[in-house]
Amino acid sequence: MTANGDKRLDRLFAAARGAAPDTSRVEEGFEARAAARAREARRRGEGGLFGVWAWRLVPLFAGLVITVGVWTAATVPGSVLDMGTEMAAAWDAAELADSLGGGG
């Protein structure tokens, strides 16, 4: 079967080569459509310096943000605000101003 199979395949390929794909319908006006698509891609910035590098730089920026965050938390004491303390202080200040002003 192998020799027969090979012969059959060779005959099949030889015959199929006689039917070159017909692309005439697609060829009509194809270059105009391709140019329009290229123009659109350029307008959107695809392939430009920014378009090419922006996505590649995302991990770098993410890493940078994390590093700065960790460094800030580790080296700047009190950088994380205690919202409760801040609100209490604001309340006290308002009350003091109120009492000094004679309101009440």
Next chain:
Amino acid sequence: MAGPEPDSSSEERLIAAVLEGDDGAFAALVARHKRRVLRIAARFSRTPQEIEELGQEIFLKAYLDLRQYRGEAPFAHWLSRIAVRSCYDALRKRRREIGTLPLDDTALYLADDPADDRDQAEAARALLSRALPRLRPAERLVITLLELEERTVREVAALTGWSGVNVKVRAFRARRALKRILEEADDGKRG
């Protein structure tokens, strides 16, 4: 198959103009190479819409990567490599949807002494259009380029980026798989 090479000096001018943002130059470049590219795309597509889609994708990739073209090889070769790789990517994406077309209603035999070569060619094309999607994408790519496009192993290796040995191995496996597919279809018809 490839046709005459376009004049390289005018092609260089066109490429330079495209890089300057001249859309007309890009359209002219596409017009020069569209037939070659669309015929490659057509070998791996089922409908004119798929040919159009794949062809557009190939030229868009070429447009976006044009700055990487160094002029060391003819532009047509550089473009063909993009075309072949795009077709390979498209085959891999489409594999699931087209892998199960039935062979039952296709004429499986080609007459020994065909009365009409055109009918014979059409029958062979129809049969292959159903049998080839059953191959793995890499096997289909290699067998199409070698047997239907009549490219050499060396050319296929250059187009795909695979080694010559790899191309030969894949071609061998593709033929073996195709023979099995046709045999199974024969058995199905008998049974």
